[in-house]
Amino acid sequence: MAIWLDHGSEEFEQRFATFLTTKREVSEDVNAVVRTLIDDVKARGDAALADYSLHFDGLDFAVTPMRVGSEEIDAAIEQVPSEVLGALRVASVRIESHHRRQLPRDDSYEDELGVILGSRWTAIEAVGLYVPGGTASYPSSVLMNAIPAKVAGVDRIVMVVPANGGVVNPAVLAAARMAGVEEIYRIGGAQAIAALAFGTETIAPVAKIVGPGNAYVAAAKRHVFGTVGIDMIAGPSEVLIIADGDNDPEWIAADLLAQAEHDRGAQSILITDNALFAKAVELAVERQLKLLSRSETATASWQDFGAIITVSALSDAVPLANRIAAEHLELAVDDPDALLLGIRNAGAIFIGRHTPEVIGDYVAGSNHVLPTARSARFSSGLSVLDYMKRTSVLRLGPDQLRALGPAAIALANSEGLDAHARSVAIRLNLEG
Amino acid sequence: MAIWLDHGSEEFEQRFATFLTTKREVSEDVNAVVRTLIDDVKARGDAALADYSLHFDGLDFAVTPMRVGSEEIDAAIEQVPSEVLGALRVASVRIESHHRRQLPRDDSYEDELGVILGSRWTAIEAVGLYVPGGTASYPSSVLMNAIPAKVAGVDRIVMVVPANGGVVNPAVLAAARMAGVEEIYRIGGAQAIAALAFGTETIAPVAKIVGPGNAYVAAAKRHVFGTVGIDMIAGPSEVLIIADGDNDPEWIAADLLAQAEHDRGAQSILITDNALFAKAVELAVERQLKLLSRSETATASWQDFGAIITVSALSDAVPLANRIAAEHLELAVDDPDALLLGIRNAGAIFIGRHTPEVIGDYVAGSNHVLPTARSARFSSGLSVLDYMKRTSVLRLGPDQLRALGPAAIALANSEGLDAHARSVAIRLNLEG
Numbered sequence: 001m002a003i004w005l006d007h008g009s010e011e012f013e014q015r016f017a018t019f020l021t022t023k024r025e026v027s028e029d030v031n032a033v034v035r036t037l038i039d040d041v042k043a044r045g046d047a048a049l050a051d052y053s054l055h056f057d058g059l060d061f062a063v064t065p066m067r068v069g070s071e072e073i074d075a076a077i078e079q080v081p082s083e084v085l086g087a088l089r090v091a092s093v094r095i096e097s098h099h100r101r102q103l104p105r106d107d108s109y110e111d112e113l114g115v116i117l118g119s120r121w122t123a124i125e126a127v128g129l130y131v132p133g134g135t136a137s138y139p140s141s142v143l144m145n146a147i148p149a150k151v152a153g154v155d156r157i158v159m160v161v162p163a164n165g166g167v168v169n170p171a172v173l174a175a176a177r178m179a180g181v182e183e184i185y186r187i188g189g190a191q192a193i194a195a196l197a198f199g200t201e202t203i204a205p206v207a208k209i210v211g212p213g214n215a216y217v218a219a220a221k222r223h224v225f226g227t228v229g230i231d232m233i234a235g236p237s238e239v240l241i242i243a244d245g246d247n248d249p250e251w252i253a254a255d256l257l258a259q260a261e262h263d264r265g266a267q268s269i270l271i272t273d274n275a276l277f278a279k280a281v282e283l284a285v286e287r288q289l290k291l292l293s294r295s296e297t298a299t300a301s302w303q304d305f306g307a308i309i310t311v312s313a314l315s316d317a318v319p320l321a322n323r324i325a326a327e328h329l330e331l332a333v334d335d336p337d338a339l340l341l342g343i344r345n346a347g348a349i350f351i352g353r354h355t356p357e358v359i360g361d362y363v364a365g366s367n368h369v370l371p372t373a374r375s376a377r378f379s380s381g382l383s384v385l386d387y388m389k390r391t392s393v394l395r396l397g398p399d400q401l402r403a404l405g406p407a408a409i410a411l412a413n414s415e416g417l418d419a420h421a422r423s424v425a426i427r428l429n430l431e432g
Numbered sequence: 433m434a435i436w437l438d439h440g441s442e443e444f445e446q447r448f449a450t451f452l453t454t455k456r457e458v459s460e461d462v463n464a465v466v467r468t469l470i471d472d473v474k475a476r477g478d479a480a481l482a483d484y485s486l487h488f489d490g491l492d493f494a495v496t497p498m499r500v501g502s503e504e505i506d507a508a509i510e511q512v513p514s515e516v517l518g519a520l521r522v523a524s525v526r527i528e529s530h531h532r533r534q535l536p537r538d539d540s541y542e543d544e545l546g547v548i549l550g551s552r553w554t555a556i557e558a559v560g561l562y563v564p565g566g567t568a569s570y571p572s573s574v575l576m577n578a579i580p581a582k583v584a585g586v587d588r589i590v591m592v593v594p595a596n597g598g599v600v601n602p603a604v605l606a607a608a609r610m611a612g613v614e615e616i617y618r619i620g621g622a623q624a625i626a627a628l629a630f631g632t633e634t635i636a637p638v639a640k641i642v643g644p645g646n647a648y649v650a651a652a653k654r655h656v657f658g659t660v661g662i663d664m665i666a667g668p669s670e671v672l673i674i675a676d677g678d679n680d681p682e683w684i685a686a687d688l689l690a691q692a693e694h695d696r697g698a699q700s701i702l703i704t705d706n707a708l709f710a711k712a713v714e715l716a717v718e719r720q721l722k723l724l725s726r727s728e729t730a731t732a733s734w735q736d737f738g739a740i741i742t743v744s745a746l747s748d749a750v751p752l753a754n755r756i757a758a759e760h761l762e763l764a765v766d767d768p769d770a771l772l773l774g775i776r777n778a779g780a781i782f783i784g785r786h787t788p789e790v791i792g793d794y795v796a797g798s799n800h801v802l803p804t805a806r807s808a809r810f811s812s813g814l815s816v817l818d819y820m821k822r823t824s825v826l827r828l829g830p831d832q833l834r835a836l837g838p839a840a841i842a843l844a845n846s847e848g849l850d851a852h853a854r855s856v857a858i859r860l861n862l863e864g
Contacts, residue, residue, distance in 0.1 A: 084846045087839035098549055101539055109533070116783075117530055117798060122776045124810050138847050171846055207809040226665065229810030233658065254858050257851040292850050340825075344554045348824035351548075355828045356855045362840040366549060366824040377639040378556050378661030380822040390812040392780040392798040393772075396787045407519035408794040414516045414603055415570050418724050419689040423788045426686050 001299075002268075002282065002306030007316055016309075020323060020374070024236045024265035024305055027215070034219040038194040045200035052191045057133075057164045059186065064166040066202065068184040073177050076170035084139075084171055091143055091363045092178045098365035099151045102384040108393070115400045118393035123153035124229070126204070127387060128196035129181065130211035131172060133162035133188055139175035140361060144368050144382065145210050146179035152387035157181045158196060158206055162188020188213075190220035197224035210386070231386060235373035236265030239357055240326035240346075242317045243281075244333045245274030247353060253284035255330060258358050260301035261294040267305040269324065271317040278308045318342040325376040328357045347376045401427055433731075434700075434714065434738030439748055448741075452755060452806070456668045456697035456737055459647070466651040470626040477632035484623045489565075489596050491618065496598035498634065500616040505609050508602035516571075516603055523575055523795045524610045530797035531583045534816040540825070547832045550825035555585035556661070558636070559819060560628035561613065562643035563604060565594035565620055571607035572793065576800050576814065577642050578611035584819035589613045590628060590638055594620020620645075622652035629656035642818070663818060667805035668697030671789055672758035672778075674749045675713075676765045677706030679785060685716035687762060690790050692733035693726040699737040701756065703749040710740045750774035757808040760789045779808045833859055 005015055040048045049066065053059040077085070108118035129145050131137060142159070149157050159176055161168050163186040176184060185203060187195060193213075199205035208229035209221060221230045239259040243252050256268035272278050285302060292298050311317050318339055321329060325345035333339065336351045343349060347370030350357050361368045369382035396404070405424045412420035437447055472480045481498065485491040509517070540550035561577050563569060574591070581589050591608055593600050595618040608616060617635060619627060625645075631637035640661035641653060653662045671691040675684050688700035704710050717734060724730050743749050750771055753761060757777035765771065768783045775781060779802030782789050793800045801814035828836070837856045844852035 081846070083842045087842035087846075090836070090839040091843065094543075097543075101541070102551070107533055111526075111529075111797070115796065117796065119534070125776065135848060140843055140847065226667075226805070226807070229807070235658075248858075251855075251858055254851065254855040258849070258855040261849060261851040288851070288854070291854075293848065294850065298851060343823075344557065345821075346823050348826065351825065351827040352829070354830050354833045354859060355826055356833075356859065358844060358852045358855045359828060359833065359836060359840055360824070360826055361852065362843045363836045364547065364549065364826050364828075365543070366826055370824075371821075373658070375658070375661070376821065376823070378821060381824060383822065385817070389777075389803075389808065389810060390815065391775075391778050391808070392792070392802075392813060393783065394780065394787055394792055394796050394798055395783040396791060396796075397784070398786050401786045401788075401791065404522070404791060404795045407522040408791055410515045410519035411523065411572055411794045412790065414513070414519075415572065416567060416725065417690070417693060418726065419686065419693040419720070419730060420790045420793065422720070422723075423683075423686040423690040423790045426680075426683055427786060427788065 001286070001303045002308055005307060005309045007309060007311040007320070016320070019307060022305070024267060024373070030215050030219050034190040034216055034223055037190040038220060038223060041191050041194035041200065042198045046202050049187055049191055049195055049200060052189065053187060056189060057162055059163060059166050064186065066185050066187060068168060068173065068186060070182070073173045076168070076173040077177060079170040080174045085174060087363070088139060088143065088171070088175055088178055091140065092147065094363060094365035095143055095147045096151060099148045099384050103151065104385060104388065113400050113403050114397065115404070116395040120391045120393055121388050122391065123155070123388050124207050125154070126156040126158065126206040127154045128206040128209040129157060129159045130192065130209060130213050130217055131159060131161040132213055133164060137161065137169040137172050139169070139171040140368065141212065142172055142175035142181070143179055146176065146181050148367065148382060148384045149387045150180050152384045154387050156183065156206070158203065159184045160187050160192040160196065162186070162192070190216045193217060193220035193224060197228045210382070231369070231382065232371060232375065232379060236267065237262045237372055238267040238269070238326050239328040239330065240269045240271065240321055240324050241330040241332060242271045242314065242321065242339060243277070244272065244314060245277040246334065247277070247332050249277060249280035249284045250288070251353070252281050252332060253288050255356050256281070256285055256302070256306065257288055257292065257298050258356070259328070260298040260306065261292055264297055264300040265305070266301045268302060269307045269309065269326070271309045271311060271320060273311050273314050275310050278310055282308060314339065321346065325374045327370045327372045327376065328360070330355070330357055345376045347371045347381055433718070433735045434740055437739060437741045439741060439743040439752070448752070451739060454737070456699060456805070462647050462651050466622040466648055466655055469622040470652060470655060473623050473626035473632065474630045478634050481619055481623055481627055481632060484621065485619060488621060489594055491595060491598050496618065498617050498619060500600060500605065500618060502614070505605045508600070508605040509609060511602040512606045517606060519795070520571060520575065520603070520607055520610055523572065524579065526795060526797035527575055527579045528583060531580045531816050535583065536817060536820065545832050545835050546829065547836070548827040552823045552825055553820050554823065555587070555820050556639050557586070558588040558590065558638040559586045560638040560641040561589060561591045562624065562641060562645050562649055563591060563593040564645055565596055569593065569601040569604050571601070571603040572800065573644065574604055574607035574613070575611055578608065578613050580799065580814060580816045581819045582612050584816045586819050588615065588638070590635065591616045592619050592624040592628065594618070594624070622648045625649060625652035625656060629660045642814070663801070663814065664803060664807065664811060668695045668699065669804055670699040670701070670758050671760040671762065672701045672703065672753055672756050673762040673764060674703045674746065674753065674771060675709070676704065676746060677709040678766065679709070679764050681709060681712035681716045683785070684713050684764060685720050687788050688713070688717055688734070688738065689720055689724065689730050690788070691760070692730040692738065693724055696729055696732040697737070698733045700734060701739045701741065701758070703741045703743060703752060705743050705746050707742050710742055714740060746771060753778065757806045759802045759804045759808065760792070762787070762789055777808045779803045779813055
């Protein structure tokens with residue numbers, strides 16, 4: 001069902017190039033609607049939010065308040081099975097301890113002229129976290145987005161989540177509590193993004209908005225970018241598995257399907273040096289597909305975007321992997337380190353036969369918000385740095401200004417910027 | 433001419449809030465034109481570039497080749513005054529040594545379960561650098577954008593610069609040579625951005641595009657974002673100066689004007705606790721304005737967006753500075769450290785009376801590409817990290833998978849993702 005590509009065949013380069021550029025998402029043009037929603041929230045604030053919630057979520061804020069109360073969170077946690085609460089706790093602790101290692105250090109030093117140069121990192125003051133509603137309302141994503149913000153030192157984290165009929169997934173509320181998020185509003189869509197960016201009577205504006213969402217949410221984030229910061233616009237997920245013939249085909253098939261079940265646009269790719277193994281994986285995929293509750297989604301993804309690429313040597317997989325620049329890359333081979341050295345473009349790498357990508361989705365401690373759709377060529381997964389910003393600090397005395405000033409004046413003059421030149425010259429008595 | 437705000441007055445909060453949200457740019461809607469240009473370059477490659485260069489820059493590639501030759505760069509350098517070359521060298525050395533300190537370290541550690549977690553930083557493979565033409569063609573910007581890319585380890589830096597009549601500013605070519613940029617094309621506008629993002633017969637595509645440009649360039653960068661990474665969309669520049677009454681008003685006036693001369697949308701703000709000093713600065717600004725070759729631009733900027741804010745104590749300036757979140761912040765006071773501690777939002781801070789912002793524009797070593805228009809609330813100046821990306825690396829053995837697997841399975845099941853659960857369970861023999 002998936003596409004087969006043989007690295008040794010004549011038409012490989014052309015077919016692979018086409019494969020790389022195939023779009024896996026229909027980008028709906030929702031900009032006009034989104035613009036209207038945003039303008040209305042800017043103009044009418046809470047009243048607009050109330051109208052849209054009634055319209056889209058059947059939710060009357062006069063009955064069910066916009067803000068989720070603390071007691072409601074307590075009650076929700078009671079409903080979550082203890083096994084799930086325990087697993088969320090395991091995940092929380094590991095995510096926090098991994099992300100603490102990402103905290104940047106300030107720098108300050110005096111150079112040979114006596115100029116003091118520094119870099120100071122500070123946390124963003126307020127961040128908004130969008131959590132999708134319905135089946136895509138994942139507690140794991142709440143932890144992955146909120147905990148790094150807490151670690152960074154963000155003062156205020158505001159969560160918004162659409163709540164059809166008023167109900168928020170109890171596990172999402174439990175995850176929010178664990179991550180220390182207490183300001184939660186039952187709103188969603190472009191209108192929630194507008195409320196976070198511009199503020200309303202009830203919701204103070206934030207400086208950055210993160211979290212996944214549908215086409216309307218993505219368009220709204222692009223629209224408010226500049227007024228606030230945004231994280232990446234998440235695209236459909238992908239996995240690339242480089243596997244030798246010594247793997248259990250059922251394991252590799254399961255990993256391919258763990259990606260495919262996410263979304264019809266998700267992509268699962270196998271590269272192997274063993275064509276018989278590849279065939280066995282394909283058969284295992286077909287068999288396992290039937291067992292899945294999300295079989296329809298996974299089937300569509302595998303059929304439309306799945307790929308099996310055969311190479312004559314595993315080392316041939318490395319340049320292909322760098323061109324694919326997968327969000328997730330599994331190295332299920334005997335000597336993963338030989339391949340690892342050459343890998344440059346990947347969101348996250350999962351090494352060896354006992355590191356399925358799913359471990360990274362939930363409990364490894366590393367972040368599961370990773371660059372999709374080949375963007376690992378130029379971007380990274382979510383980290384503590386995404387919730388901080390760096391300020392340069394510069395300190396000169398009269399001697400340092402005398403030493404550096406003339407070069408600054410020469411450059412300012414060559415660029416035709418007199419006032420720039422004067423600002424230095426006047427301090428050096430070089431100008432009247 | 434500039435607006436005066438008195439922090440003690442009753443209407444301050446309202447006027448300050450309005451001041452903060454005043455737009456300083458007309459955003460032209462050039463999307464339709466830009467889309468056409470991009471589609472055409474995608475479809476026709478070099479031929480489209482040749483047509484647009486003839487049309488927009490009066491440049492015939494049959495006569496003046498698209499790529500700037502190495503001998504042409506040699507010849508250009510001969511034309512640059514030795515004083516300017518020397519200043520560019522001073523700047524280059526300092527920029528490189530400052531940015532080397534930003535190189536991130538890889539991390540790899542084994543946790544108490546024996547899970548190995550790592551973060552690997554790698555350079556982006558290829559980066560495009562847009563350099564504007566005409567009077568905004570600044571050699572200093574070439575150094576500021578290209579040197580951090582070199583330090584990061586970017587393999588290929590491609591510079592594009594529109595060349596009306598074929599001529600590229602010799603100082604720009606000299607700066608490119610110093611920064612190690614050898615692949616330079618005489619193209620500009622949205623068509624150059626399209627060529628960098630999608631490639632043509634001559635120009636191999638890059639993974640990220642940086643550098644300032646006009647409304648067409650900015651719209652094109654937004655448009656190709658996703659296919660490639662982009663840096664921030666630069667807005668009009670700003671300076672905030674917190675100054676006590678002991679400064680020479682002429683010095684502070686010169687600093688305000690160094691900002692104002694950039695652009696009609698630039699903004700210069702003075703906060704002081706001394707109203708007489710404020711008045712003296714205002715008079716000095718008016719006097720100095722007349723001396724500038726870019727007087728018209730600076731006058732418009734000061735008149736439309738300049739501001740003088742008086743406070744009763746300098747400490748009152750700190751929360752205002754955090755709300756303004758200026759690109760450049762000068763602390764021209766006796767005890768700058770008292771204020772520095774409280775500053776959270778600023779692109780760069782210039783400390784003391786002998787650190788005019790202009791030193792940072794050229795020769796301090798820190799980067800002059802900084803967050804504008806209040807975006808210092810959520811973003812940072814350009815750094816080596818902008819040319820690198822981080823890959824998470826995860827390695828579990830059977831024991832670690834046994835320890836963490838059950839929690840992953842519990843979360844996958846609670847999120848309704850069977851294939852996720854199966855991918856772990858199958859390795860633990862928990863599933864048939």
